[in-house]
Amino acid sequence: MHNLASIIQSILKELFGSSPSLDLLYTFLGYLVPCLTVVTVIGMIGGILTLMERKVAGAIQNRLGPNRVGPYGSLQWIADAIKLHLKEDIIPALADKNLFRLAPYIVFVGTVLTGLVIPFGGSFIVVDLNVGLIFLIVAVSLVVIGLLMSGWASNNKWALLGGIRSAAQIVSYEIPSALALLTVILITGSFSMQKIVAEQGLFPWQWFIFYNPFTFIAFFIFGIASLAELNRVPFDFPEAESELVSGYNVEYSSMRFGFFFAAEFGNIFVTASIATAVFLGGGNIGLDPYESGIGYQLLMVLVFFAKAIPLCFVSLWVRWTLPRLRIDQMMSMCWKYLIPISFVCLTCTALWMLVFNGNGIFWRMSG
Amino acid sequence: MNPAIQYFKNIWDAIYTVSFGMIITLKYWVKEPPITIEYPDRLKKGPLILSGNSLEEIVSDRFRGYLTVDFSTCIGCLQCMITCPIDIIAIETEKRDDVRFITRFDINQSKCMYCGLCVEVCPTDAIVHSKRFEGACYDIKELCIRHVETAVPVAKRPSKGEAESA
Numbered sequence: 027m028h029n030l031a032s033i034i035q036s037i038l039k040e041l042f043g044s045s046p047s048l049d050l051l052y053t054f055l056g057y058l059v060p061c062l063t064v065v066t067v068i069g070m071i072g073g074i075l076t077l078m079e080r081k082v083a084g085a086i087q088n089r090l091g092p093n094r095v096g097p098y099g100s101l102q103w104i105a106d107a108i109k110l111h112l113k114e115d116i117i118p119a120l121a122d123k124n125l126f127r128l129a130p131y132i133v134f135v136g137t138v139l140t141g142l143v144i145p146f147g148g149s150f151i152v153v154d155l156n157v158g159l160i161f162l163i164v165a166v167s168l169v170v171i172g173l174l175m176s177g178w179a180s181n182n183k184w185a186l187l188g189g190i191r192s193a194a195q196i197v198s199y200e201i202p203s204a205l206a207l208l209t210v211i212l213i214t215g216s217f218s219m220q221k222i223v224a225e226q227g228l229f230p231w232q233w234f235i236f237y238n239p240f241t242f243i244a245f246f247i248f249g250i251a252s253l254a255e256l257n258r259v260p261f262d263f264p265e266a267e268s269e270l271v272s273g274y275n276v277e278y279s280s281m282r283f284g285f286f287f288a289a290e291f292g293n294i295f296v297t298a299s300i301a302t303a304v305f306l307g308g309g310n311i312g313l314d315p316y317e318s319g320i321g322y323q324l325l326m327v328l329v330f331f332a333k334a335i336p337l338c339f340v341s342l343w344v345r346w347t348l349p350r351l352r353i354d355q356m357m358s359m360c361w362k363y364l365i366p367i368s369f370v371c372l373t374c375t376a377l378w379m380l381v382f383n384g385n386g387i388f389w390r391m392s393g
Numbered sequence: 394m395n396p397a398i399q400y401f402k403n404i405w406d407a408i409y410t411v412s413f414g415m416i417i418t419l420k421y422w423v424k425e426p427p428i429t430i431e432y433p434d435r436l437k438k439g440p441l442i443l444s445g446n447s448l449e450e451i452v453s454d455r456f457r458g459y460l461t462v463d464f465s466t467c468i469g470c471l472q473c474m475i476t477c478p479i480d481i482i483a484i485e486t487e488k489r490d491d492v493r494f495i496t497r498f499d500i501n502q503s504k505c506m507y508c509g510l511c512v513e514v515c516p517t518d519a520i521v522h523s524k525r526f527e528g529a530c531y532d533i534k535e536l537c538i539r540h541v542e543t544a545v546p547v548a549k550r551p552s553k554g555e556a557e558s559a
Contacts, residue, residue: 086422090429347418348411363404 030149031056060152064141072292073103075338079291082342107284115280118181125179130278130285133172137289139165140296145219147309147330148323149316158219159211162300163204166255169289170196173257173264173274176286180277188273191353192264196255198357202364203251206244209368209375210234210304213241213386220315223308228329235305237386238378240371245305247368249340252297254360256290258341260348261356298337299330306333457507457522460500462540467519469495469547473511481505487544494544502528503536517551 035049035056042048077092077099084091092099117126142165143158145151155161170193177189211217213234214225226233235245254261265273275286302308309315309330313322351359394402430451452458474482481504485497511520528536 082422084427086418088421088425088428090427090431093431343415343418343422347414362400363407367404 030060030152033149034059057152061142064144064152065138068138068141068292068295069288071295071338072288072290073107075291075294075342076106076287077103078339079342079345082339083346086343086346110281110284110287113280115282116277118277120181121277122179122181125175126277127282129172129176129179130282130289131172132175133169134285134289134292136165136168136172137292137296139168140300143219144296144299145223145303145308145315145330146299147315147326147328148318150309150323150327151220154218154220157217159207159217159222159304162219163200163207166203166293166296167196167200169255169293176278177274180274182277184270184272185274185276188264188266188270188276191266191270192257192274195257195261195263195356198360199251199254199261199364202247202360202368203255205365205368205372206248206251207300207304209241209244209371212372212375212379213237219303219308223303223310224315226307226310228307228310228312230307231387232310233305233307238375239387240374240378241305244368244371244375245301247364247371248301248305251360251364252301253341253344254356256293256297256341258290258294259345260351262350263353263356266350294338294341295334298341299334301337302330302333306337308333452524452526456524456526457509459502459523459525459528459538460505460511460520461523461525462498462500463519463521464495464541464545464548466517466548467495467498468517468550469493470516472514472516473520476510476514478508478510479504479506482511486547489544493547495541495547496544498540499537500540501537503533517548519548 031053035052038052038055039049080102081091081099083089092102095101095105117123140162142152143155143161145154173192173196174189177185177187177192180186210222214222216222222234230236234241236242257264263273264270265275270276275283278286309326309328311322311326311329313326315323315326432451469484469486471484471486474480474484481501483497483499483501484495487494487496507522509522512518512522515521530536
């Protein structure tokens with residue numbers, strides 16, 4: 027019983043009995059239901075984040091933001107999605123049509139795949155892979171294929187430039203982000219997301235961000251690198267409005283554009299949840315995630331979201347503060363600063379483990 | 394500067410400037426209220442709506458709205474009619490028993506270009522721009538506003554000393 031799928035399978039077995047053919051169906055259902063739930067949750071949160079983005083932008087600029095649809099504009103994101111569905115789906119005549127159709131789904135799948143291994147607290151994880159964190163890093167970088175594909179298939183100079191930029195950017199920033207996450211792997215000795223969460227605790231001094239000074243730095247490196255991987259301001263070169271109109275998605279309309287949009291905002295939540303699970307203790311409230319009752323498990327989910335959602339807001343906050351960097355600044359920031367610092371963090375954490383017998387700064391306090 | 398020192402100074406500059414900027418935006422985010430006036434949703438329409446602004450509050454002090462005439466000071470000198478470049482003001486006066494009466498004072502507000510020449514030229518400040526601007530109507534003739542229904546006597550011409558002191 028190490029993930030939601032096996033729990034659902036055992037419940038189904040108790041209800042309807044067991045036979046080889048039924049077991050196959052149970053396995054299918056056991057994975058289908060959590061997968062659909064994760065897709066829905068990420069899609070919904072992505073949608074709500076589009077609304078919050080506009081609200082936060084309004085608040086920071088002393089405006090109101092959307093306030094027409096629903097109370098205080100709270101249904102605006104649904105109206106936006108309906109509008110996108112009703113738009114005409116245009117494929118340029120000279121585009122590579124198959125690639126053009128495929129690209130948005132690859133980008134979206136890259137986002138949703140990461141949702142499979144995110145521990146939402148308690149037993150709410152689709153599948154607790156023993157290579158969970160590596161899977162996350164790989165799945166996040168799947169996005170770059172989709173962006174490059176869309177840029178090439180659009181047969182448009184701006185789109186192609188946007189795709190190339192996104193490839194250069196995401197591949198570069200993959201390295202510091204992965205290295206920052208690996209500092210935690212040195213502490214846990216496991217890639218399993220549930221294990222990483224279980225090693226931490228309810229209180230801040232039990233979290234890996236305060237384990238030693240280097241994990242503290244690694245958390246911020248991961249934050250900056252994930253902003254770049256998300257193609258968000260101040261690293262939004264692939265869609266730089268002033269230079270490339272809209273970058274890789276300039277030729278897209280209708281729901282194909284909607285998929286890019288949902289993936290972008292879903293990714294904000296995904297990276298926030300990775301940071302939460304790896305550095306901020308996830309949904310750990312000091313109880314066993316599988317054995318405790320359903321009430322405690324829901325409390326864990328609540329704790330998880332209480333940590334992840336503010337991190338999403340930080341991403342929006344950064345966007346409305348900083349201007350876009352120059353492209354050479356972006357590259358030098360990655361290769362000259364983030365990668366060396368994250369290597370220093372990795373080696374120093376390894377040395378720390380050796381010198382202090384694997385104890386953190388607050389190891390006396392956390393017992 | 395030593396490149397090694399420069400390297401760490403760059404890192405410090407990045408941290409300092411970014412956090413400085415983010416504190417500023419946080420202040421605007423949390424403290425500053427929006428300055429948007431939600432016209433026409435949040436207008437004061439009666440005693441029941443406590444919050445919100447009245448029409449007079451949402452326009453600036455020197456706003457040029459519809460022209461209004463104060464007949465307690467209008468001396469019927471016709472200067473506004475004469476000075477109007479597009480002839481939208483029509484005034485007729487009539488003498489009854491040694492008293493001049495204004496029998497017609499029409500302003501065609503649909504043509505008015507809000508140049509304000511009539512306001513400047515008026516010797517007694519009788520014709521002024523009001524703050525009213527909501528003029529949408531179904532018939533353009535409604536915008537030709539009659540200010541005089543029944544004939545009104547003109548005001549007493551102020552003496553020279555009064556006019557200068559005013």
